[in-house]
Amino acid sequence: MSMKTTKYKLSDMAKDLKVTNNDLIECLGKLGGEPKKTQSVLTPDEISYVLEYYTQNNQVDSFDAFYANNVKPVKEEKKADKKPVKAEKKEKKAEKKPEPKPAPKAEAKPEPKPEPKAEPKVEKKPEVKAETKQPAPEQKKKQPAPQKPAKKKEHGVRQQLGGFSDKKEASGGYTISEDNDSFGTQRTIDTRGSYIELDKYNEKYDNLANSKQNKSKDNFTKKQKLTQKSQQRKKQQFSHKKETESEKLRRLELERARKQQLKVMIPDEIVVSELASRLKVTATEVIKKLMGLGVMASINEVVDFDTAALVAEELGAKVEKEVHVTIEERLIETDEDPEESLQERCPVVVVMGHVDHGKTSILDRIRNAHVTDTEAGGITQHIGAYQVEYQGKKITFLDTPGHEAFTAMRARGANVTDIAILVVAADDGIMPQTIESINHAKAAGVSIIVAINKMDKEGADPDRVKQQLTEQSLVVEEWGGDVIAVPVSAKTGMGIDELLENILLVAEVKELKANPDRLARGTVVEARLDKGKGPVATLLVQNGTLKSGDVIIAGTSVGRIRTMTNDKGRSIKEAGPSTPVEITGLGEVPSAGDVFNAVADEKLARELVEQRKHEAKEEQFQQHQKVTLDNLFSQIAEGEMKELPIIVKADVQGSVEAVKQSLEKLSNDEVRVKVIHGGVGAVSESDVMLANASNAIIVGFNVRPDPVAKQNAEQSGVDIRLYRIIYDAIEEITDAMKGMLAPKYREVETARIEVRQVYKISNVGTVAGSYVLDGKVGRNNEIRVVRDGIVIAEDKMSSLKRFKDDAKEVAAGFECGITLEKFTDIKEGDIFEAFYMEEYRD
Numbered sequence: 001m002s003m004k005t006t007k008y009k010l011s012d013m014a015k016d017l018k019v020t021n022n023d024l025i026e027c028l029g030k031l032g033g034e035p036k037k038t039q040s041v042l043t044p045d046e047i048s049y050v051l052e053y054y055t056q057n058n059q060v061d062s063f064d065a066f067y068a069n070n071v072k073p074v075k076e077e078k079k080a081d082k083k084p085v086k087a088e089k090k091e092k093k094a095e096k097k098p099e100p101k102p103a104p105k106a107e108a109k110p111e112p113k114p115e116p117k118a119e120p121k122v123e124k125k126p127e128v129k130a131e132t133k134q135p136a137p138e139q140k141k142k143q144p145a146p147q148k149p150a151k152k153k154e155h156g157v158r159q160q161l162g163g164f165s166d167k168k169e170a171s172g173g174y175t176i177s178e179d180n181d182s183f184g185t186q187r188t189i190d191t192r193g194s195y196i197e198l199d200k201y202n203e204k205y206d207n208l209a210n211s212k213q214n215k216s217k218d219n220f221t222k223k224q225k226l227t228q229k230s231q232q233r234k235k236q237q238f239s240h241k242k243e244t245e246s247e248k249l250r251r252l253e254l255e256r257a258r259k260q261q262l263k264v265m266i267p268d269e270i271v272v273s274e275l276a277s278r279l280k281v282t283a284t285e286v287i288k289k290l291m292g293l294g295v296m297a298s299i300n301e302v303v304d305f306d307t308a309a310l311v312a313e314e315l316g317a318k319v320e321k322e323v324h325v326t327i328e329e330r331l332i333e334t335d336e337d338p339e340e341s342l343q344e345r346c347p348v349v350v351v352m353g354h355v356d357h358g359k360t361s362i363l364d365r366i367r368n369a370h371v372t373d374t375e376a377g378g379i380t381q382h383i384g385a386y387q388v389e390y391q392g393k394k395i396t397f398l399d400t401p402g403h404e405a406f407t408a409m410r411a412r413g414a415n416v417t418d419i420a421i422l423v424v425a426a427d428d429g430i431m432p433q434t435i436e437s438i439n440h441a442k443a444a445g446v447s448i449i450v451a452i453n454k455m456d457k458e459g460a461d462p463d464r465v466k467q468q469l470t471e472q473s474l475v476v477e478e479w480g481g482d483v484i485a486v487p488v489s490a491k492t493g494m495g496i497d498e499l500l501e502n503i504l505l506v507a508e509v510k511e512l513k514a515n516p517d518r519l520a521r522g523t524v525v526e527a528r529l530d531k532g533k534g535p536v537a538t539l540l541v542q543n544g545t546l547k548s549g550d551v552i553i554a555g556t557s558v559g560r561i562r563t564m565t566n567d568k569g570r571s572i573k574e575a576g577p578s579t580p581v582e583i584t585g586l587g588e589v590p591s592a593g594d595v596f597n598a599v600a601d602e603k604l605a606r607e608l609v610e611q612r613k614h615e616a617k618e619e620q621f622q623q624h625q626k627v628t629l630d631n632l633f634s635q636i637a638e639g640e641m642k643e644l645p646i647i648v649k650a651d652v653q654g655s656v657e658a659v660k661q662s663l664e665k666l667s668n669d670e671v672r673v674k675v676i677h678g679g680v681g682a683v684s685e686s687d688v689m690l691a692n693a694s695n696a697i698i699v700g701f702n703v704r705p706d707p708v709a710k711q712n713a714e715q716s717g718v719d720i721r722l723y724r725i726i727y728d729a730i731e732e733i734t735d736a737m738k739g740m741l742a743p744k745y746r747e748v749e750t751a752r753i754e755v756r757q758v759y760k761i762s763n764v765g766t767v768a769g770s771y772v773l774d775g776k777v778g779r780n781n782e783i784r785v786v787r788d789g790i791v792i793a794e795d796k797m798s799s800l801k802r803f804k805d806d807a808k809e810v811a812a813g814f815e816c817g818i819t820l821e822k823f824t825d826i827k828e829g830d831i832f833e834a835f836y837m838e839e840y841r842d
């Protein structure tokens with residue numbers, strides 16, 4: 001086949017054997033015939049003769065010595081591959097064909113499963129070389145004449161011959177003797193037969209090779225590489241078609257192997273561009289793969305872990321989940337409680353309503369009337385919350401009436417209550433703070449039970465109250481709604497039991513449960529600094545059981561519980577879910593509404609507190625996170641804003657209604673405008689608290705915020721917009737929703753690119769062959785051309801290409817071709833600064 005096309009010249013063989021041309025000419029002269037020249041092509045007979053000659057004259061003294069020499073010199077494989085082969089072409093029938101092809105694996109061992117064809121070539125040469133190199137001088141003295149012994153002692157030739165054994169047709173009747181000094185054995189192998197079982201010899205050489213190999217790993221790799229190379233070359237020599245296919249396979253395999261080594265960490269969610277850069281591929285490739293999976297995602301979209309992992313695996317990467325464990329996560333158990341661990345807990349109730357409608361009176365009446373016998377004798381403590389027992393079941397009341405405290409807690413993220421009692425005086429009806437309370441309760445998503453109080457009074461008109469409630473979308477049960485309204489009198493005690501019964505009923509429907517068998521978690525209800533005791537806090541345990549001696553962390557304070565008392569002033573050791581307790585032992589006074597956790601590691605808890613303090617400071621600088629008209633559009637665009645809650649305050653009720661309706665009509669597909677509260681009067685502290693807790697904007701007409709409200713709004717970043725004309729408000733909010741509030745722009749640099757070569761292509765223009773130094777250049781970026789630190793031009797990109805394909809973006813470390821719309825005087829070494837203009841607001 002292709003082998004036949006190769007010719008083995010005398011000079012080549014001399015080189016291979018590391019002898020001079022003259023030596024070889026002299027050697028061949030002994031064979032008779034025409035004197036050879038350096039360029040003469042050798043016949044197989046001649047080659048065989050030479051090999052035999054040198055074999056006999058270059059015996060090794062010991063196998064080890066031979067092998068030691070033999071391991072390295074693999075380099076000549078290339079020639080070894082080719083040269084002897086061509087001989088075969090001319091003299092097909094030559095008896096002693098030194099066909100190099102087959103081969104014992106002696107040397108090639110490093111490869112676990114070497115291809116028989118490839119190896120022999122690799123191995124053959126070195127051995128010849130080894131022989132020639134080392135023992136030669138000595139041997140020459142001893143055995144000046146070739147042929148003399150019928151036995152030939154060499155392994156290199158043995159290997160060549162081993163090849164013959166593989167190829168029966170090639171067997172040319174070669175006789176070799178092996179004298180392996182170190183093994184003290186002698187073998188004669190007659191290759192003239194049609195088959196030589198060299199396997200057993202090969203095996204021995206394999207073993208030897210192995211042992212050597214262990215000593216020299218470098219050799220191992222070197223050989224392996226060479227073997228591969230020789231395989232490649234060999235393949236090239238053979239059929240082209242086959243070669244391309246197998247090469248392709250090999251390439252793909254290599255690529256896969258390479259990529260498999262690439263480990264990517266993927267978090268729960270990842271942006272497509274980030275995924276691409278972690279996978280070291282272009283975003284387009286990732287997007288294509290995503291499409292293949294049926295996921296249409298743009299470069300800036302986020303994909304979940306599962307999808308990202310599929311893409312990564314398809315691209316041959318090894319996926320590992322990126323998990324960020326914060327101190328908080330390490331310290332605080334957030335695992336869901338298994339269903340079987342949950343036990344019923346009592347409801348936590350708050351009382352709300354307008355001033356003087358009787359909130360405190362109702363709370364007192366309940367407390368005094370339902371102190372359990374076991375608790376009798378305990379002195380009632382006002383710790384901010386208390387528990388009563390009714391019909392064998394407990395109810396926890398928050399002792400601070402009014403929605404202010406409630407909303408203050410909610411603003412801090414604490415959803416403490418399950419049920420709100422809305423107190424409405426039967427003689428007074430619904431008043432502004434009643435409406436506020438309703439809205440606060442609704443915003444918190446708690447169940448409302450209406451207590452129509454002062455029923456003992458003359459002029460009590462519960463029906464009017466019910467009517468007014470309907471106007472606030474609270475329809476009482478008797479009228480077909482789902483709101484329970486109980487007529488009560490705090491003064492006489494009328495209806496109080498019924499109220500408690502209904503609380504238990506609602507609680508039952510709500511199926512309130514908690515797991516008492518875990519570290520406690522809950523909310524700080526109240527906290528103060530006591531001169532003698534230090535910081536004192538009332539905690540409401542919401543889950544788990546709080547134990548005396550527990551280390552707790554509450555907001556930014558930490559400490560070990562020193563004393564723990566219940567609402568009757570009794571010292572207790574344990575407090576389960578929905579239990580209010582007063583504790584001492586904290587290092588600092590926490591804030592009402594802070595979440596507390598009992599933790600196992602005090603040291604870590606202190607670390608967490610430090611971290612929280614730091615975060616709290618940072619948060620102060622980031623108040624713009626709150627929704628404002630200025631950032632409304634960007635929040636909508638980012639998908640963070642699905643609903644725009646607004647609080648409307650106006651001078652007259654008519655304006656409130658008018659504004660409410662006009663604003664709600666502004667709702668569009670992206671965002672729903674929802675007026676969560678509307679009222680007459682100045683913007684109050686309570687409005688700001690509600691806005692803060694609900695992430696709402698306050699819109700005021702012909703009203704001003706009171707000083708406290710103003711201050712609170714500034715502190716908490718609540719946006720208060722004041723107008724004199726309704727039309728202005730509507731226009732401004734509409735503009736804000738469309739992102740048209742007089743935008744400001746700033747430049748955001750995305751990448752620095754170096755121009756490495758400039759091509760002028762007709763019809764295309766000047767192409768800057770560039771390299772992205774850092775960042776990521778996007779197709780839509782603008783380019784500032786900087787030469788020696790001086791801005792030469794600013795222009796738009798007209799094309800961004802990776803090789804011949806248009807690219808959406810090119811990341812650092814990649815090359816790309818850039819053409820600019822107008823500027824053509826690009827020079828090598830220019831720096832392109834890619835940037836885009838970003839809209840921002842103060």
Ligand SMILES: Nc1nc2c(ncn2[C@@H]2O[C@H](COP(=O)(O)OP(=O)(O)OP(=O)(O)O)[C@@H](O)[C@H]2O)c(=O)[nH]1
Nearest residue numbers: 355356357358359360361453454455457489490491
């Ligand atoms: N006749 C009658 N008077 C009541 C009843 N409940 C409360 N009052 C009176 O109404 C007034 C206000 O009661 P509070 O319990 O202080 O009302 P509040 O809602 O807690 O008031 P603030 O704490 O100011 O918000 C007191 O003078 C009570 O005596 C009742 O059922 N009947």
